[in-house]
Amino acid sequence: MAATKKCKSFEQEMGALGSMTERLSSGELTLEESMRVYEEGMKLADKLAKDLTALEARLEQIDIKTCAIGPMEEKETEGADNV
Numbered sequence: 279m280a281a282t283k284k285c286k287s288f289e290q291e292m293g294a295l296g297s298m299t300e301r302l303s304s305g306e307l308t309l310e311e312s313m314r315v316y317e318e319g320m321k322l323a324d325k326l327a328k329d330l331t332a333l334e335a336r337l338e339q340i341d342i343k344t345c346a347i348g349p350m351e352e353k354e355t356e357g358a359d360n361v
Contacts, residue, residue: 288329295322 286294298319302312 288326291322291326295319295326298322 298315301307301315302319307315
């Protein structure tokens with residue numbers, strides 16, 4: 279494998295996590311391979327969760343900057359009251 283890592287998109291990393299899940303579910307891996315894939319998958323799942331949290335924080339900042347009142351549900355509910 280190359281020494282440098284390519285930056286992968288969130289979607290590519292989700293696909294990789296799905297592939298790991300399929301490999302683990304196949305029953306074709308040895309115990310040692312299963313442990314390695316599981317550990318890699320858990321690290322990737324943790325990274326993806328952190329990425330989502332960071333993106334959520336960015337969205338909240340956008341809402342603040344645009345003077346939005348909060349989550350979409352509140353906006354939709356407020357609009358329904360005016361009808």
